[in-house]
Amino acid sequence: MVLSSSDESPGQPAFLFDLDGTLIDSVYQHVLAWREAMQEVGIGLSVWKIHRRIGMSGGLFVSALARELPDVLDAETLARLSDLHVERFIEHYDSVQPLPGARELLAALTDHGVKWAIATSGPVRYAGLARDLLEVPEEIPMITRDQVRYAKPDPDLFLTAAHRIGVDVRNSMVVGDSVWDLLAARRARALAVGLLSGGYGREELLQSGAYRVYDDPADLLVHLDEVGVRPSA
Amino acid sequence: MVLSSSDESPGQPAFLFDLDGTLIDSVYQHVLAWREAMQEVGIGLSVWKIHRRIGMSGGLFVSALARELPDVLDAETLARLSDLHVERFIEHYDSVQPLPGARELLAALTDHGVKWAIATSGPVRYAGLARDLLEVPEEIPMITRDQVRYAKPDPDLFLTAAHRIGVDVRNSMVVGDSVWDLLAARRARALAVGLLSGGYGREELLQSGAYRVYDDPADLLVHLDEVGVRPSA
Numbered sequence: 001m002v003l004s005s006s007d008e009s010p011g012q013p014a015f016l017f018d019l020d021g022t023l024i025d026s027v028y029q030h031v032l033a034w035r036e037a038m039q040e041v042g043i044g045l046s047v048w049k050i051h052r053r054i055g056m057s058g059g060l061f062v063s064a065l066a067r068e069l070p071d072v073l074d075a076e077t078l079a080r081l082s083d084l085h086v087e088r089f090i091e092h093y094d095s096v097q098p099l100p101g102a103r104e105l106l107a108a109l110t111d112h113g114v115k116w117a118i119a120t121s122g123p124v125r126y127a128g129l130a131r132d133l134l135e136v137p138e139e140i141p142m143i144t145r146d147q148v149r150y151a152k153p154d155p156d157l158f159l160t161a162a163h164r165i166g167v168d169v170r171n172s173m174v175v176g177d178s179v180w181d182l183l184a185a186r187r188a189r190a191l192a193v194g195l196l197s198g199g200y201g202r203e204e205l206l207q208s209g210a211y212r213v214y215d216d217p218a219d220l221l222v223h224l225d226e227v228g229v230r231p232s233a
Numbered sequence: 234m235v236l237s238s239s240d241e242s243p244g245q246p247a248f249l250f251d252l253d254g255t256l257i258d259s260v261y262q263h264v265l266a267w268r269e270a271m272q273e274v275g276i277g278l279s280v281w282k283i284h285r286r287i288g289m290s291g292g293l294f295v296s297a298l299a300r301e302l303p304d305v306l307d308a309e310t311l312a313r314l315s316d317l318h319v320e321r322f323i324e325h326y327d328s329v330q331p332l333p334g335a336r337e338l339l340a341a342l343t344d345h346g347v348k349w350a351i352a353t354s355g356p357v358r359y360a361g362l363a364r365d366l367l368e369v370p371e372e373i374p375m376i377t378r379d380q381v382r383y384a385k386p387d388p389d390l391f392l393t394a395a396h397r398i399g400v401d402v403r404n405s406m407v408v409g410d411s412v413w414d415l416l417a418a419r420r421a422r423a424l425a426v427g428l429l430s431g432g433y434g435r436e437e438l439l440q441s442g443a444y445r446v447y448d449d450p451a452d453l454l455v456h457l458d459e460v461g462v463r464p465s466a
Contacts, residue, residue, distance in 0.1 A: 021281075025279050025280055025281075027280065028261065028264060028265070028268075028280045028284075032261070035261075035328075046258050046333060046430055047258055047260065047261045047432070048254075048258075048260070048429060048430050048432040051261075051432055095268075097277065099279055100279060196281060197279055197281050198281065199280070199281040199284055199432065200434065201433065201434030202437075203434060203436030203437060203440070204434045204435075207436065
């Protein structure tokens with residue numbers, strides 16, 4: 001008996017991409033920018049602890065750091081930190097490059113008729129820069145921190161992205177490099193694909209619920225069949 | 234029956250420390266220095282792939298990177314890369330700090346009568362800078378790349394360090410942040426303690442054979458009893 005495919009198969013998944021460490025090689029510039037911002041307000045924190053928080057929104061990042069510090073930070077300093085980070089990051093932006101295969105992966109999805117969008121914890125100021133770097137067509141939505149109430153690890157960014165491209169988030173693959181992406185994906189009931197290109201370890205990503213882990217966008221591109229993409233749908 | 238303790242117990246272990254990412258917060262400065270050096274010779278490589286190789290000697294690092302690149306590098310460029318990295322790293326050195334608890338850990342070992350030494354894949358030029366930063370007494374040996382034939386993941390650095398302080402390497406704890414430290418420790422038949430402060434994940438360190446994993450030197454200091462140190466021997 002042949003089952004009706006419309007009853008059985010959800011069809012090709014849509015793809016919801018994180019930006020930093022997933023499509024562009026910018027995680028270390030963020031690390032540097034946070035370190036410089038913290039030094040300006042007199043906070044010393046080990047660099048690895050900064051790295052582990054990249055991918056959270058600036059606000060959550062600052063709260064998470066505050067938890068690690070021996071002294072209580074005043075509200076004014078906390079607020080200033082996020083702004084300083086944005087300024088310092090923009091200064092480092094010239095050295096940011098697309099990750100290998102990122103442009104090709106996005107173009108291939110478009111060619112295969114697969115819907116996709118980008119959802120980032122960063123502000124809209126970065127997103128425009130990244131759109132140029134990745135040659136993202138104007139009609140592709142890029143959801144930024146300021147468009148949702150809560151950033152990752154809350155699911156709002158991915159839920160909004162799915163809504164904007166008219167897909168069911170439960171039939172979407174979230175592609176991200178950080179534990180925060182994967183946690184947000186699970187809360188959105190999407191499947192999550194982890195990329196090592198943000199500097200997290202494979203095991204961390206698997207333990208955070210990754211359905212599959214690849215090196216970088218180029219590696220995902222050659223394994224698209226593993227995540228449900230059929231050529232030229 | 235009470236067994237003679239000299240037959241049964243190897244006594245307090247000695248400690249052989251890696252330097253970068255283990256005692257000083259310098260891994261990201263190394264990442265930057267490699268990226269800058271590679272750009273100068275026209276090589277673009279994702280930053281996470283650089284990070285994963287930190288802790289190898291400059292020579293091995295360059296060979297490992299060469300394997301990842303699509304084009305074959307000529308011998309002259311390869312040789313120049315190591316030198317450029319040293320130059321760029323020294324420029325970033327001003328921002329290097331001791332990791333939390335590093336000075337206190339080393340001082341506590343000395344107080345408890347535990348022998349220790351430092352063994353680094355870096356050149357002697359860095360080691361002097363780190364000695365000042367960590368307030369390492371002059372009588373403590375610091376083994377550097379130029380003092381051994383093969384750097385990590387070969388065991389020579391740790392074997393030489395153990396020899397210089399007159400201890401059996403098989404009764405030593407190697408403390409390091411990278412997979413290369415842990416692999417070198419196992420080849421030397423030492424036990425390895427992993428620290429997360431270099432940015433590797435806990436699971437990677439455990440899978441590379443860590444006997445125990447701590448956050449940073451401060452965390453190891455409060456758990457010294459777990460790795461065989463008895464107060465004031």
